[in-house]
Amino acid sequence: MQRIDVVYALICNKDKEQIVMVNNAGQGWSLPGGAVENGETLEQAVIREVEEETGLTVKVGSVVAINEAFFKEENHHVLFITFKADVIGGECEIKYTDEILEVRWVDYNTANTLMPYHPNGVESLITSSSIYTYQS
DSSP: OOEEEEEEEEBOOOOOOEEEEEETTTTEEEOOOEETTOOOOOOHHHHHHHHHHHHHHEEEEEEEEEEEETTTTEEEEEEEEEEEEEEEOOOOOOSOTTTTEEEEEEHHHHHHOOTTTTOOOOOHHHHHOOOEEEEE
């Protein structure tokens, strides 16, 4: 079984009322992120993925969630690691239009509708102290 690490960035606006989400072609909405490349640290992967998908430059903060899942059909064991991140530069723009359809700032209710993966909602990632979830 192949192990894959995937990183995501939870980027809040200054008022902590909205987060950045991306609409991935053929895969729906998610936080900006993706697979860690060979020889890359988790932090480097977050910075690269956010810049590639949104045009934003971020400073990576603490881990807010670790989700683990097994995908038997693909023979993958995946760790999804979500970090808080703060925008420190750049402009929202889509660089890979074949991969990303839209980048949008959304409120928590909209985020929960677009991305219903977190049992207690996206807002819980900001306020919770429990960071590990096994996704069966």
